[in-house]
Amino acid sequence: xSEFPTISSLxxxxxxxxxxxxxxxxxRSSGKLLFPTFRDGTxxxxxxxxxxxxxxxxxxxxxxxxxxxxLTVTGxxxxxxxxxxxxxxxxxxxxxxSAVSSDDPFPITLKEHGVDFLMEHRHLWLRTPRxxxxxxxxxxxxxxxxxxxxxxxxxxxxxxxxxxxxxxxxSELFEMDYFDNDKAYLTQSGQLYxxxxxxALGKVYSFGPTFRAEKSKTRRHLTEFWMIEPEVxxxxxxxxxxxxxxxxxxxxxxxxxxHRTDLKTIGRDIAKLEAVIANPATEPGAPGSAASSPHLGxxxxxxxxxxxxxxxxxxxxxxxxxxxxxxHAMLDAAYKAGKLENPHKYGDDFGSPDETYISSQFDKPVxxxxxxxxxxxxxxQPDPDDPTKALCLDVLAPEGYGEIIGGSQRVDxxxxxxxxxxxxxxxxxxxxxxxxxxxxxxxxHAGFGMGIERAVAWLCGLDHVRETIPFARTLNRIYP
RNA sequence: UCCUGAGUAGCUCAAUGGCAGAGCAUUCGGCUGUUAACCGAAGGGUUGUAGGUUCGAGUCCUACCUCAGGAGCCA
Numbered sequence: 091x092s093e094f095p096t097i098s099s100l101x102x103x104x105x106x107x108x109x110x111x112x113x114x115x116x117x118r119s120s121g122k123l124l125f126p127t128f129r130d131g132t133x134x135x136x137x138x139x140x141x142x143x144x145x146x147x148x149x150x151x152x153x154x155x156x157x158x159x160x161l162t163v164t165g166x167x168x169x170x171x172x173x174x175x176x177x178x179x180x181x182x183x184x185x186x187x188s189a190v191s192s193d194d195p196f197p198i199t200l201k202e203h204g205v206d207f208l209m210e211h212r213h214l215w216l217r218t219p220r221x222x223x224x225x226x227x228x229x230x231x232x233x234x235x236x237x238x239x240x241x242x243x244x245x246x247x248x249x250x251x252x253x254x255x256x257x258x259x260x261s262e263l264f265e266m267d268y269f270d271n272d273k274a275y276l277t278q279s280g281q282l283y284x285x286x287x288x289x290a291l292g293k294v295y296s297f298g299p300t301f302r303a304e305k306s307k308t309r310r311h312l313t314e315f316w317m318i319e320p321e322v323x324x325x326x327x328x329x330x331x332x333x334x335x336x337x338x339x340x341x342x343x344x345x346x347x348x349h350r351t352d353l354k355t356i357g358r359d360i361a362k363l364e365a366v367i368a369n370p371a372t373e374p375g376a377p378g379s380a381a382s383s384p385h386l387g388x389x390x391x392x393x394x395x396x397x398x399x400x401x402x403x404x405x406x407x408x409x410x411x412x413x414x415x416x417x418h419a420m421l422d423a424a425y426k427a428g429k430l431e432n433p434h435k436y437g438d439d440f441g442s443p444d445e446t447y448i449s450s451q452f453d454k455p456v457x458x459x460x461x462x463x464x465x466x467x468x469x470x471q472p473d474p475d476d477p478t479k480a481l482c483l484d485v486l487a488p489e490g491y492g493e494i495i496g497g498s499q500r501v502d503x504x505x506x507x508x509x510x511x512x513x514x515x516x517x518x519x520x521x522x523x524x525x526x527x528x529x530x531x532x533x534x535h536a537g538f539g540m541g542i543e544r545a546v547a548w549l550c551g552l553d554h555v556r557e558t559i560p561f562a563r564t565l566n567r568i569y570p
Numbered sequence: 571u572c573c574u575g576a577g578u579a580g581c582u583c584a585a586u587g588g589c590a591g592a593g594c595a596u597u598c599g600g601c602u603g604u605u606a607a608c609c610g611a612a613g614g615g616u617u618g619u620a621g622g623u624u625c626g627a628g629u630c631c632u633a634c635c636u637c638a639g640g641a642g643c644c645a
Contacts, residue, residue, distance in 0.1 A: 116605090116606080118603095118604045118605070118606095118607050118608090119601085119604080119607085120601060120602060120603065120604055120607075120608085121600075121601040121602050122601085122602055123601090123602045123603065123604075124604095125603075125604050125605080125607085127605090136604085136605080138603075138604090140602065141602085142602090156596095157595095172603070172604090172605085173605090174605075192596060192597075193596085194580090195580085195595065195596065196595095197580070197581075197595090198581090199580095199581065199582095199594065199595060199606080200594090200606040201581070201582065201593085201594050201595080201606060202581085202582060202594095202606090203581060203582070204581080204582075204637090204638090205637080205638065206577095206636085206637050206638075207581070207582090209637095262643090278644095279645090300645080302643090302644070302645085304642095304643060304644070305571070305642095305643090306642085306643065306644070307638085307639080307640080307641095308639080308640070308641085309639080309640095310644085310645080311643090311644075311645085312645090315645065316645095317645065439643090439644095441641085441642085442640090442641080442642095484645095492644095492645085493644075493645060494645065495645075496644080496645065539645065540645070541644090541645030542645090543645080544645055545645090555645095566636085566637070566638090567637095
């Protein structure tokens with residue numbers, strides 16, 4: 091394959107004659123000069139074709155070629171300060187693999203298009219530099235997320251996608267027939283199942299698609315999205331917060347390491363991401379920092395994940411942490427100062443404008459913990475210091491990107507969990523296996539879920555999650 | 571589900587109730603350093619659908635369809 095170097099690697103081929111495989115991204119002309127721009131999925135490079143320097147056939151072929159025709163192009167790599175990438179290609183020869191017809195030209199032009207048109211042509215929109223850059227960053231985020239857990243002693247245990255019942259009994263689920271008499275539902279969270287695998291293996295995570303049939307029509311919602319969900323036996327809320335912070339820090343670090351060019355293509359303000367991981371003095375969760383425990387069977391605990399509350403609130407804490415009460419007080423003060431349109435009612439969940447305001451007060455993600463139990467899921471452990479609060483956690487991304495992580499310590503008492511299920515009018519029989527986890531050697535445990543697409547939207551600075559996934563599924567769209 | 575807004579050329583958009591327009595794209599012509607190149611010309615329309623008001627409707631009215639943004643709910 092080395093005979094076809096990628097465009098991203100051309101700096102190493104300066105002065106050499108190379109043959110690239112790619113597509114015609116754009117072409118301009120000036121009399122007897124052609125300026126074709128080629129792309130190959132790794133980048134773009136502008137070629138230059140003086141009529142006098144190439145065979146007549148090469149000049150005429152290129153001059154009449156439609157955008158997105160596939161081809162191989164041979165030319166000499168030359169550094170040029172006028173080129174955006176720093177290099178140009180002095181074209182010597184081309185070979186057209188497949189020519190696009192001028193009767194039906196490539197629909198995505200370099201001009202602006204509307205959202206509907208672009209989404210209808212998503213399969214072709216992906217070829218544009220910005221969309222390709224986003225998908226590269228997405229791939230790194232997914233890899234870094236899995237890598238964090240893989241290198242810290244977690245075992246990946248993926249839960250089923252077809253489930254027999256509602257996990258939390260709240261969200262709208264996609265329903266389907268399961269053979270003769272049963273209904274099946276697409277999973278809305280693997281959490282209940284990773285609780286089971288966590289009690290088997292200690293530290294686990296799942297990573298897969300998740301489905302919500304809610305009719306949400308906003309820039310933050312997809313009906314199908316990817317979620318990564320760690321679950322850890324013997325972990326309590328403060329350790330969970332440490333884990334979330336180290337996890338996010340690792341992902342941001344990886345993105346900054348290898349995607350500065352892509353982030354620039356996307357138009358991301360990189361300084362905002364650098365601020366998230368600033369203060370490198372403490373790096374408790376980075377891979378290789380001896381945080382992982384080699385064996386976590388039985389009752390072993392991982393000291394790195396069991397920091398006490400006082401430790402969590404000490405100097406090691408780099409992301410701001412607010413209790414629900416503190417966040418409410420902040421919103422209350424903001425409303426009284428005229429910075430918020432509507433008051434936040436104590437006891438209610440935070441609305442979108444509330445989350446935006448809270449996160450705008452910091453340049454790092456904010457951890458909000460201990461929400462009122464009444465507005466949270468049935469499986470969340472009550473706070474022993476104030477049983478009206480749940481030992482839960484939301485992570486709000488900066489710049490108004492909202493909730494990217496939600497998690498909690500889980501109820502570990504059989505009796506309490508059973509009464510919670512009954513209070514929520516959930517079918518006890520369907521949850522018997524879940525109750526078994528509390529019957530046989532229950533321990534405190536905790537976990538969270540991070541929505542990949544919201545994380546990608548935040549890290550790339552996108553205003554809509556539909557650009558964060560190759561083919562977004564939304565309320566009104568399931569094509570292409 | 572609710573609220574708001576938008577549907578006119580392949581795309582992005584103009585058009586006081588009075589002849590259907592521009593830029594890009596396509597085709598033809600011009601230009602030896604273009605950066606969404608530029609200059610000239612040509613072709614390209616059932617104005618989302620169905621009714622209604624009017625001498626006359628892209629424009630006003632009614633219903634419906636599609637899409638977008640927001641709310642609720644959530645990651």
